[in-house]
Amino acid sequence: MASSDSDNAIATGGSADLAGRLGHEFKRIKLLERAVTHRSARGSGSGGDYERLEFLGDRVLGLVVAELLFQRFSQEPEGALARRHAALVRREALSEVASTIGLGEFLLLAKGEDEAGERENPALLANACEAIIAALYLDGGLEVAERFILKHWVAMAERASNPPRDNKTGLQEWAQARALALPLYREISRVGPAHDPHFKIEVRVDGEAPAEGQGKSKRQAEQAAAGALLSRLGESSEEPSQ
Secondary structure, eight states, rough: OSSSSSTTEEOSSSSHHHHHHTTTTOOOOEEEEEEEEOOOGGGGTSSSHHHHHHHHHHHHHHHHHHHHHHHHTTTTTTHHHHHHEEEHHSHHHHHHHHHHGGGGOOBBBBBHHHHGOOOOOOOOHHHHHHHHHHHHHHHHHHHHHHHHHHHHHHHHHHHOOOOOOHHHHHHHHHHHHHHHHOOOEEEOOOOOOOSSSSEEEEEEOOSOOEEEEEEEHHHHHHHHHHHHHHHHHOOOOOOOOO
């Protein structure tokens, strides 16, 4: 996965090594190489990075996870399945799988991105993981992509005996039930390097004192803030994701 651009940092792992971890022998190895190429290493608009694959991989993952949940939780209503689905296709789940297979070491990044620690950036890892799923799908069909997804997502699907509750949705429903305006979220601070930021978010609901939450992404911090306010209001809340 070499590049002719001297400003690019070459991934430390090779295509064959990554294919082995994925459990698939690629007929079109260029698909796999593209799936681990960040646009900083190819140039914006070149079409040689993973962004289009990321779009497709997101849809393939969504389909496979939806069927998995439909089969495994056959007695649950649509709303519960939707909450499970949202938890399993979000960035945290994707970056967890990416870390499990060591995807970061295979990424092709510009030197500046590499030196900034972007190989450990959860958002970047999640995007690349979606691109990997698309590459598997395009090279081997849905069966190959599904095999990879089920290998890594079944255990995550079975962790929670009850459907996860979205704190932001819960707080919104609490406010709407009382004819109040929707909750307002405000970023208080963002500290740390770009590849490992830490956010603090405040949430306000009419008539209530504000609550704060922290997390490694704005989404996590917003969920934590909403959960803190729900707890103060005497409502149950989900555990913040790590």
